[in-house]
Amino acid sequence: MRVLALESSSLVAGIAVLDGSSLVYEGYSHHKRNHSQTLMPMIEYALATSEIELADIDIIAVTNGPGSFTGLRIGISTVKGLAQASDKRVVAIPTLDSLAHNVTRFPGLVCPIMDARREQVYTCIYKWQNTGYKKLMSYSAMHIHELVEEILDLGQPVIFLGDGVAKYKDLLKERLGGQMDIAPAHLCLQRASTTAWMAQNYASSNRPITYYELEPFYLRKSQAEQAKSD
DSSP states (O other): OEEEEEEOSSSOEEEEEEETTEEEEEEEEOSOOOHHHHHHHHHHHHHHHHTOOGGGOOEEEEEOOSSOHHHHHHHHHHHHHHHHHHTOEEEEEOHHHHHHTTSOSOSSEEEEEEEOSTTEEEEOOEEEETTEEEESSOOEEEEHHHHHHHHHHHTSOEEEESTHHHHHHHHHHHHHGGGEEEOOHHHHSOOHHHHHHHHHHHHHHSOOBOGGGOOOOOSSOOHHHHHHHO
16 A cells, blocks of 8 residues: 655645655655645655655645644645545545644653643553554643643653654653653654554544545634633
8 A cells, every 4th residue: 555644734844755664755844834835846756756746645644733833834725735636545644643642652751742821731641552553541731730740640651752852851751750751853853654554553543534524633722722712
């Protein structure tokens, strides 16, 4: 199965092409959030470099949230356009699931944290079981101190990853000490290759969706929507 995967849920812009068990191409940019300008050229370059036509792709995958409201809309709109033009099916992977699977078979807890501002993070807690991670809580937007209390209650070693690590690293070390670790830099942020691998596994056991069924997954309202309701 050939998978084209996109990542735009944060500052990271990523593209990956997976052909069966082979990662044929991965492009990664962690510079500026200008996904509207970079994603399509990255996709065109990825396919050209891989010598694969869009028509030869079986599944188009994307992380659908939580994350940047603008980034998610750009990524999902891009996938919708590609899927409609090429008559391809789509797989949507929750951003936190994809992040967690950057670090496989960790013996303790895996906790992705994405900065949601106002000392809140988008997060979930996972534990590896057999071939994948089991969620120990629902996807949440919660205060960082509340998350720390949840982890302390579980009393297990934990590894953190996501863009919230840079912001809250000192606080986490102060509260959790030797109980915590941080994923290495090349695994700490979203990777399109992880999304591609998850999409391939998902598509083999579940029904991929059509482009018009694809929607972003938000854990809270955008700042504009919050201001309007205040």
